[in-house]
Amino acid sequence: MKTCLVVDDSRVIRKITCRILKELAFHTVEADNGEEALVLCRRNMPDVILLDWNLPHMSGVEFVRSVRAEKNGSVPVVLFCTTENDVSHISEALGAGADEYIMKPFDKSIIEAKFSEVGLM
Amino acid sequence: MMQRRAGIVLTEKKSHLVENRLGPVMRRFGFKDTASLLAELRHGHEALVQAVIEAMTTNDSAFFRDRKTFDEFRDIVLPSLLVARASTKRLSIWCAACAAGQEAYSLAMLLDDRKLLAEGWTIDLYATDINGQMIARGEEGLYSQFEVQRGLPIRRLLTCFTQEGNSWRITPHLRRMVTFRKFNLLDSFGWLPDLDVVFCRNVLMYFDQKTRLSVIDRIADILAPDGALLVGPAESVAGVGVGFTPVENAPGLFYKARPVQLLRRAG
Numbered sequence: 001m002k003t004c005l006v007v008d009d010s011r012v013i014r015k016i017t018c019r020i021l022k023e024l025a026f027h028t029v030e031a032d033n034g035e036e037a038l039v040l041c042r043r044n045m046p047d048v049i050l051l052d053w054n055l056p057h058m059s060g061v062e063f064v065r066s067v068r069a070e071k072n073g074s075v076p077v078v079l080f081c082t083t084e085n086d087v088s089h090i091s092e093a094l095g096a097g098a099d100e101y102i103m104k105p106f107d108k109s110i111i112e113a114k115f116s117e118v119g120l121m
Numbered sequence: 122m123m124q125r126r127a128g129i130v131l132t133e134k135k136s137h138l139v140e141n142r143l144g145p146v147m148r149r150f151g152f153k154d155t156a157s158l159l160a161e162l163r164h165g166h167e168a169l170v171q172a173v174i175e176a177m178t179t180n181d182s183a184f185f186r187d188r189k190t191f192d193e194f195r196d197i198v199l200p201s202l203l204v205a206r207a208s209t210k211r212l213s214i215w216c217a218a219c220a221a222g223q224e225a226y227s228l229a230m231l232l233d234d235r236k237l238l239a240e241g242w243t244i245d246l247y248a249t250d251i252n253g254q255m256i257a258r259g260e261e262g263l264y265s266q267f268e269v270q271r272g273l274p275i276r277r278l279l280t281c282f283t284q285e286g287n288s289w290r291i292t293p294h295l296r297r298m299v300t301f302r303k304f305n306l307l308d309s310f311g312w313l314p315d316l317d318v319v320f321c322r323n324v325l326m327y328f329d330q331k332t333r334l335s336v337i338d339r340i341a342d343i344l345a346p347d348g349a350l351l352v353g354p355a356e357s358v359a360g361v362g363v364g365f366t367p368v369e370n371a372p373g374l375f376y377k378a379r380p381v382q383l384l385r386r387a388g
Contacts, residue, residue: 102270
């Protein structure tokens with residue numbers, strides 16, 4: 001079973017997302033900020049990271065750059081999942097090392113479609 | 122009426138669906154109940170007939186829906202045709218039930234990836250649907266954030282669309298590649314040229330056997346001898362009418378005649 005780290009400062013969003021991911025047979029781990037997520041990655045690098053843009057302490061983009069700089073940082077598939085839906089944010093995320101981009105609001109069909117795009121389903 | 126005008130069979134099992142979909146039509150035309158609407162339909166109120174047909178057709182679609190079908194087009198159908206049509210450099214493709222245009226634009230993207238226009242090819246890409254509202258949406262080429270997130274990789278979204286608020290518009294270059302037209306598959310195909318590829322996906326299943334046979338036979342009539350027909354992955358036209366030949370390990374892909382040589386693109 002693949003592990004997905006869900007990084008979002010909204011408990012409700014984490015709960016909804018994790019429920020969808022469990023239905024898609026993913027093991028889920030949660031973090032509400034980038035620093036905590038980075039600690040979790042260093043301890044055990046997940047297969048997938050679903051990541052909000054606006055996070056306390058460290059932005060989503062800073063987090064991606066930090067993860068990609070880790071020894072096994074190329075391992076996880078990173079998908080942003082955010083309300084920052086304009087082209088400049090999307091381009092910046094891809095430039096920082098994200099693989100895909102989900103624009104909120106989302107539902108299960110969009111997560112499934114995006115996970116298929118990156119070969120997770 | 123639905124069967125006669127659109128070839129669509131509505132069985133008793135679909136009565137709940139029918140009532141749900143007729144609700145908006147009843148409100149729009151001011152009917153209090155389905156009985157009065159049906160009575161008016163029998164009088165041949167054409168605008169009402171069109172509204173009911175449009176309400177009863179299924180228009181759910183997505184970019185690159187059933188990805189494997191598009192892989193088959195890109196990797197099996199297109200390479201063979203590019204060799205076979207090298208002297209004329211012309212390809213004619215028809216999306217027979219295009220909904221809001223996602224299928225046709227997905228094909229346009231794949232053709233554009235091959236830079237065929239820049240290499241001097243002429244691409245005739247026709248997209249038709251019985252639903253005029255869907256055709257208008259395809260011509261507009263404007264899709265919601267939800268629609269572009271089902272089937273489009275984010276990098277393709279950035280290169281093939283421009284953002285307009287929370288919506289995304291297909292680029293003019295891709296828009297110009299597709300010719301939209303409202304068209305009922307029960308009507309004559311006479312306006313279409315000889316075709317190299319026909320996409321007729323997830324529509325034959327709504328027709329009765331006689332209509333299905335008629336549509337398949339008429340598609341065969343306008344397909345080139347080495348032309349390909351792509352239907353939904355769960356649909357089959359093998360052994361129906363003139364007899365299309367399925368391609369091994371390519372669900373939904375059929376050739377009018379067994380091709381002498383199929384080229385599968387490397388990589």
